[in-house]
Amino acid sequence: MRKFAVIFSAVLLLSGLAGAAHAYTINYDYINVANQYTTPYSATVEDFDGALVWTWTGSGDVVSGSVGGQYSAPGGVDGINKDSTYYVTVPQPYDSDHSGSYMPTGMPAGPGPGGTYNYFGLWWGSVDTYNTLSFYNGATLVASITGSGAITPSAANGNQTAPSTNLYINFLDLPNFDSFKMTSTQFAFEADNIAIGYNPSRVPEPTTLLLLGLGLIGLAGVRRKS
Secondary structure, three states: OHHHHHHHHHHHHHHHHHHHHOOOEEEOOOEEEOOEEEOOEOOEEEOOOOOOOOEEEEOOEEEOOOEOOOEOOOEOOOOOOEOOOOEEEEOOOOOOOOOEEEEEEOOOOOOOOOOOEOEEEEEEEOOEOOEEEEEEEOOEEEEEEEHHHHOOOOOOEOOOOOHHHOEEEEEEOOOOEOEEEEEEOOOOEEEEEEEEEOOOOEOOOHHHHHHHHHHHHHHHHHHHHO
């Protein structure tokens, strides 16, 4: 009986370790650039302005502004002014069944094992319960996160101006993935400044860079004086 208990405990421990290996963390850190939320990490960013970084396929569109009942620009850092640039909305406006998925194709290989990524960030506008992010490694679904899971314990109620539902969300230590998909079963899933990377390092904020630059100038002056 004791031997069985030891074996059972070992199985539970291994199961826990396996589960921990697939855990991920969420934070809401960001850098403010002209009232836009963007990633605070070194990463590849799709901002939907100008030429697109990836080729996209499915039911979605790159839009600007807001159209009542179809899509709303993500709320900005100041909590008043909305995203004034281009962003993505899912499903495609005027979609007859108000449901669809959108995903990039032909994404370049990432820096992780087998050409994968494990970091994902996005400026998520008016987060709703019916918005879902899905991550794949090849054909295998490795993680699926709904709007409710992304901003717990805040309510994913689609508020178009509240800071709790218009924010930058970073998913760190995801299971290794090489593609992702945005899905919404109603109008709409809106996002901008989508970022991917692998164990990314934090990017200094502009003020930090300015202070660092001034410090280096000061050191140079002291050295020259010496």
